[in-house]
Amino acid sequence: MKNCLRLMLLIGMLLLALCSGVYAGEAPVASLEALTDVQKYNRAIHIMAMLLVGFGFLMVFVRKYGRSALTATYLLVSVSIPLYFVKESLFAPAAPATIIDTLILAEFAAASLLICAGAVLGRMKMQQYLFLGILFVPCYALNEWLVLNGGLGLISGKVVDTGGSIxxxxxxxxxxxxxxxxxxxxxxxxxxxxxxxxxxxxxxxGSMVLWVFWPSFCAALVAPADVPKTGVNVILALCGSTLATYFASVKLRGKISAADIANATLAGGVAIGSTCDLAVPGSAFMIGILAGVVSTFGFAVIQGKLTDWSKKVDTCGVLYLHGLPGLLGGVVALFVASGINVGAQLTGIMVTVVTAAVTGLVSGKVLAVMGRRVAPYVDAEEFDGEEGEEDVVMAIAAEEPIA
Incomplete structure (x- = not known):
């Protein structure tokens, strides 16, 4: 399996090298367009800070798994962005994007991959994270094509999802x-x-880094004239979810939960994504409040019950930070965006849910073939150092390895 992984990585690098000439011959653009691309580049760097610093540190809450979480973040970003460039080179869109647009779209794919990895954080070997990226990016690109580009004619009309809630x-x-x-x-x-x-x-x-740069994430590809309005809407939505998280956390738990503050405060940014360039400030703030309440309720009430019922573990609680608020954002668009195609919007949500569930189940089966960790949530199995070594030794001694 390791040889297969190395082969796939080698093939990916070769494909990237073969396709690199696609952008080499780009014609010079007019000065105004060049200025717009420079502005997009600045937002792309903000997104990169979100991916590596924001997501990376957000996931180090697992006490003995911090080094692994940060390393996995590096690897997931580094494998997903080149793979997305390969996809763009092999399957050029009808309206060719500039190279900076492609970089931003690739970063969106990387963000979605990091969200995905949060659900299984601490329970995969390091090479499995790489393989997860190789499996995920084509599936993500397929859903993107089906929902946003009318692939296979499944959706007749435009799906409103500017900032990627769906x-x-x-x-x-x-x-x-x-x-x-x-x-x-x-x-x-x-x-x-x-x-x-x-x-x-x-x-x-990590949560604060994500909070600061989230407006750039949502405004990365909007029209220049809409960037200020989009940024203001995202900030107000984040303010709404932050305030709602504090009050909901105290109400539901009796005290403030660090997990709620680190996660649910960001739910407003997730939910406003679909309509970040269409909402007005008041509705953006209300969307944030609603998302914060939904997310905090998920972490405080639903997570424990659902884990006990299903016997499945969502390490980072991605269902409550990204899943439910993302679907909420897609549905809220029906009430915020004027002239929206209701059928297309609802179909886009359903296609996303089904595509993600089916491809995720298949990918999980493939990843399971590569074996399991001896002990979950510890660095010591793959990193030098004493922290967590006793967990690995006890798991081996008990003859109950995951494999």
């Missing part, structure tokens, strides 16, 4: 949950996911 957040979350459904073992279910004061602080740092 095709980025909901797809990544449902795909990851399907993978988790295929791979979660009894030992993983019974192993507690530990956090402490320090790991929570780093997770909150």
């Amino acid at each position: 095709v980025i957040h909901a797809f990544g979350a449902i795909f990851g949950l399907a993978v988790a459904a295929s791979m979660t073992t009894r030992q993983e279910y019974e192993t507690a996911i530990e956090s402490d004061e320090n790991s929570d602080k780093y997770s909150l740092l």
Whole structure:
């Protein structure tokens, strides 16, 4: 299996090299268009900060798995962006995108992949994260084609999803949950996911980085004239979800939960995505409040009950940060966007859910063939250092490895 992985990576690099000439011959653009591309580049760098620093540190809340979480983030981003460029080169869209547009679209794919990986964080070997990326990007591109580009004629009309509530957040979350459904073992279910004061602080740092740069994520590809309005809407939605998270967390738990503050505060950015360039400030703020309440309720009430009922583990709670708020954003578009095609919007949501669930289940079965970790949620199995080594030794001694 390792040889197969190396071969697939080699083939991917060769394809990227063969296709690299597609952008080499781009004609010079007019000065105004060049300025627009420079502005897009700046937002693309903001998104890269979200991917590596934001998502990376958000996922270090697992106390003994921080080094692995950050390394997996590096690898997932590094495999998904080149793969998306290969896809664009082999299957050129009807309206060719500029190279900076393609970079941003590739970053969107990477963000969706990181969301997906959050569902199974701590329960895969490092090379399995790479293989997850190889499996995920074609599935993500397929859904993107079906929902946003009218692939196979399944959707007759435009799906409103500017900032990716549906095709980025909901797809990544449902795909990851399907993978988790295929791979979660009894030992993983019974192993507690530990956090402490320090790991929570780093997770909150990652959340703040995501919060700061989220307006650039949603405004990355909107028309220049709509960038200010989009940014304001996203900030107000994030403010709404942050305030709602605080009050809901105290109401539902009795005290503030660091997990709620690190995650549910971002739900407004997820939910406003579909209509980030269409909403007015008041509706954006209300969308954020609603998303914050839904997300916090998910973390505080639904997560424990659903885990016990299904015996499946969603490590980062992607269903409650990205899945439910993403679907909420897609549905809210029906009431916010004027002249929306209701049938197309609802069909786009359904196609995304089905595509993510089916491809995720299949991908989980494929990943399971590569074996399992001896002990979940610890660095020591693959990293130097003593932290977590006792968990690995105990798992081996008990002769209950995941494999």
